[in-house]
Amino acid sequence: DGGITQSPKYLFRKEGQNVTLSCEQNLNHDAMYWYRQDPGQGLRLIYYSQIVNDFQKGDIAEGYSVSREKKESFPLTVTSAQKNPTAFYLCASSRRPAGNQPQHFGDGTRLSIL
């Protein structure tokens, strides 16, 4: 079955530490997205990628970094510069980078500070 796999499901970060969240898709989708979700709020876009080796900042990119070296993979690094990283992180993909394409989501990674 095709889908999006995020790992780990739970992650704990120490002060000053960078952590990387994994996102892999086997849907052959061109576009991939990273969202942050805080309790009681909607999704906020961190980064998105329309094609391999290309990505753009979303609304809340500060303190985060990404790479897109392979079509299937779009890892997100939460750096020590992100002072409030505790949230639910969702990765999504769509067939094409367009607002008229449905987005398919992974099961999410819940990040907390130790």
Add this chain to the structure above:
Amino acid sequence: QQPVQSPQAVILREGEDAVINCSSSKALYSVHWYRQKHGEAPVFLMILLKGGEQKGHEKISASFNEKKQQSSLYLTASQLSYSGTYFCGTGRVDSNYQLIWGAGTKLIIKP
């Protein structure tokens, strides 16, 4: 400027109907609807595109009024499985492929 969803929360008895609204101050060309259960990923329900169309999915349907930049999601004869938080994601003319998401409407269905 995220779209405004209303109501914020609604509690229904099984079998009752519900309407969830999504309103934007910006020109839209698409509206997406998703349902998310607690701690899980959002699940795609439907997309409505510019043209004022209406779509249906089992007992869940939606409409899109592009002139008013508003969409409504209709849940008919609600089932327990409909419980969750419903999000609209809006495709704006000026947003360059991004969806702008509403804060969600929490729907609780009681037996």
